[in-house]
Amino acid sequence: MIEFRSVTKQFPDGTVAVREFSLVIPSRRITVLAGSSGSGKTTILRMINRMVDPSSGAIEIDGADISTLEPVRLRRGIGYVMQNSGLLPHRKVVDNIATVPLLRGEKRKDARARALDLMDTVGLDRALADRYPSQLSGGQQQRVGVARGLAVDPNILLMDEPFGAVDPLVRAELQQELLRLQHDLGKTVVFVTHDIDEAFLLGDQVVIFKPGGVVAQIGTPQQILAEPADEFVTRFVGADRGKRALHVRSEGGRDVVLDADGRPAGVLVGAAPTRDEAGAAAAAPGASAQGDRPR
Amino acid sequence: MTEWHSAFGWLLDPANWSGPGGIPVRIGEHLLYTLVTLVIAVVIAVPVGVAIGHTGKGRALAVQSSGVLRALPTLGVLLLLALWLGLGFGPPLIVMVLLGLPPLLAGAYAGIDAVDRATVDAARSIGMTGWQVLSKVELPLALPIIIGGIRSGCLQVIATWTVAAYLPLGGLGRFIYDGLAVQNYAEMLGASVLVILLALIADALFALVQRLVVPRGVVVGRASDVRVRSSKRLATTSESTAG
Ligand SMILES: Nc1ncnc2c1ncn2[C@@H]1O[C@H](COP(=O)(O)OP(=O)(O)OP(=O)(O)O)[C@@H](O)[C@H]1O
Ligand SMILES: [Mg+2]
Numbered sequence: 344m345i346e347f348r349s350v351t352k353q354f355p356d357g358t359v360a361v362r363e364f365s366l367v368i369p370s371r372r373i374t375v376l377a378g379s380s381g382s383g384k385t386t387i388l389r390m391i392n393r394m395v396d397p398s399s400g401a402i403e404i405d406g407a408d409i410s411t412l413e414p415v416r417l418r419r420g421i422g423y424v425m426q427n428s429g430l431l432p433h434r435k436v437v438d439n440i441a442t443v444p445l446l447r448g449e450k451r452k453d454a455r456a457r458a459l460d461l462m463d464t465v466g467l468d469r470a471l472a473d474r475y476p477s478q479l480s481g482g483q484q485q486r487v488g489v490a491r492g493l494a495v496d497p498n499i500l501l502m503d504e505p506f507g508a509v510d511p512l513v514r515a516e517l518q519q520e521l522l523r524l525q526h527d528l529g530k531t532v533v534f535v536t537h538d539i540d541e542a543f544l545l546g547d548q549v550v551i552f553k554p555g556g557v558v559a560q561i562g563t564p565q566q567i568l569a570e571p572a573d574e575f576v577t578r579f580v581g582a583d584r585g586k587r588a589l590h591v592r593s594e595g596g597r598d599v600v601l602d603a604d605g606r607p608a609g610v611l612v613g614a615a616p617t618r619d620e621a622g623a624a625a626a627a628p629g630a631s632a633q634g635d636r637p638r
Numbered sequence: 639m640t641e642w643h644s645a646f647g648w649l650l651d652p653a654n655w656s657g658p659g660g661i662p663v664r665i666g667e668h669l670l671y672t673l674v675t676l677v678i679a680v681v682i683a684v685p686v687g688v689a690i691g692h693t694g695k696g697r698a699l700a701v702q703s704s705g706v707l708r709a710l711p712t713l714g715v716l717l718l719l720a721l722w723l724g725l726g727f728g729p730p731l732i733v734m735v736l737l738g739l740p741p742l743l744a745g746a747y748a749g750i751d752a753v754d755r756a757t758v759d760a761a762r763s764i765g766m767t768g769w770q771v772l773s774k775v776e777l778p779l780a781l782p783i784i785i786g787g788i789r790s791g792c793l794q795v796i797a798t799w800t801v802a803a804y805l806p807l808g809g810l811g812r813f814i815y816d817g818l819a820v821q822n823y824a825e826m827l828g829a830s831v832l833v834i835l836l837a838l839i840a841d842a843l844f845a846l847v848q849r850l851v852v853p854r855g856v857v858v859g860r861a862s863d864v865r866v867r868s869s870k871r872l873a874t875t876s877e878s879t880a881g
Contacts, residue, residue, distance in 0.1 A: 475855025
């Protein structure tokens with residue numbers, strides 16, 4: 344469990360990135376931070392591995408105040424996937440992935456073998472192992488970043504928009520892979536995204552930020568959809584645009600799910616169409632109908 | 639034209655290539671002086687410059703003292719120190735080291751400074767210690783620029799040791815001052831040509847080293863690609879010469 348207790352971060356230039364932030368991040372669950380650009384999501388993530396120290400308030404991991412922990416050891420035990428991949432340009436892909444295990448004194452051969460396994464996990468061709476980051480596409484670099492984050496087999500995984508630069512298909516694959524990993528290995532994941540669909544797909548708990556580092560709402564995706572805390576949340580999750588207010592119309596013998604603008608969002612399969620639970624079994628293209636989650 | 643003629647005459651005269659004051663001995667002395675100077679200057683300036691680049695502290699002081707050192711009138715300081723400390727190798731060596739420091743210092747901190755902050759931040763955030771960041775990330779990435787600093791320092795030291803032969807010292811400058819004393823312009827010009835050649839060769843060697851230490855994978859126009867291409871070119875030229 345990671346706990347933020349009224350944490351404030353003011354940078355030396357006066358910017359208040361995080362203001363009186365409190366949150367309990369449960370173990371073995373995925374917590375998603377979503378919200379406007381510049382609302383302090385990255386700062387919050389970096390406070391967990393002490394890349395940023397709070398100006399006031401406290402952060403605890405499993406009851407231990409992290410300000411008493413040695414930063415280097417703390418960081419080596421936490422997987423961190425950076426917003427811009429953060430790979431070392433002078434090291435090959437495989438060496439980038441194996442960096443931390445090698446720092447921890449693992450044998451070269453073992454670390455390398457494991458790095459190659461992880462390349463499979465994140466869907467990277469092993470042929471890329473001996474390339475340098477500059478020879479990869481942005482999406483490939485991000486996946487190397489994810490593999491590096493997993494390399495230490497961390498209990499806590501911090502992921503800062505890790506799938507931002509990959510195409511929708513690979514992105515969907517990686518999202519499923521993350522859900523599977525989290526399900527099988529029970530990692531505590533803190534995940535930052537701009538994409539509300541991704542947030543609802545992955546998050547057991549979702550935190551929505553307003554500009555200025557103010558928390559708009561904390562809850563499960565269901566709670567947020569059912570009872571948006573305010574106007575901002577309503578707009579942010581797209582409920583106002585009718586993107587998630589779906590209804591069903593019979594069309595040539597099949598039940599088609601439509602959004603508020605009358606655009607088709609998917610077809611209804613399985614259960615007999617009932618108006619009040621229209622979203623529940625909709626097979627929508629993309630991720631517009633997230634009522635049921637693959638758990 | 640006739641001066642050049644006689645200069646090459648002096649250079650080609652076998653008599654000048656033998657004996658204790660011959661050209662090979664003077665070149666040897668010049669190289670030795672340069673090497674000793676560079677080693678001392680590197681030992682002082684590179685760690686200091688790297689520390690400044692790594693910590694970001696002391697930069698203003700380094701820039702200012704480099705400026706002061708650069709502004710020193712070489713010959714004046716040389717004579718002053720010689721008068722003060724007496725003749726010998728020591729005083730000019732001190733002056734040469736002082737003059738060699740600014741480019742080395744600048745190369746070292748500029749090199750570390752040029753490493754992408756995001757890369758350093760990433761290295762720290764996955765759990766590298768300060769030393770590991772320095773030795774495994776900053777130094778390898780900064781090395782080409784650090785070597786570049788040593789390269790320009792080397793040129794300067796080669797040139798200035800020539801001037802230092804105003805004092806009773808060896809090195810190629812000896813020919814120039816001795817020639818001046820007896821108005822032997824052929825000897826002066828010939829020795830100057832040697833100094834220039836020495837500087838050019840040293841510069842070429844450093845340029846080569848500088849290219850070799852560019853880490854593979856660094857996007858100086860995708861260094862690894864460049865290297866693949868040049869080794870291919872080498873291969874084809876050796877083929878064509880063989881065939
Ligand atoms: N080192 C710093 N010094 C000063 N201000 C900073 C620093 N880092 C971040 N900030 C400021 O703090 C605020 C929050 O930044 P942060 O990077 O946490 O936002 P974010 O929610 O991750 O944004 P994005 O979604 O665009 O990545 C921004 O206004 C930013 O300009
Ligand atoms: Mg961010």
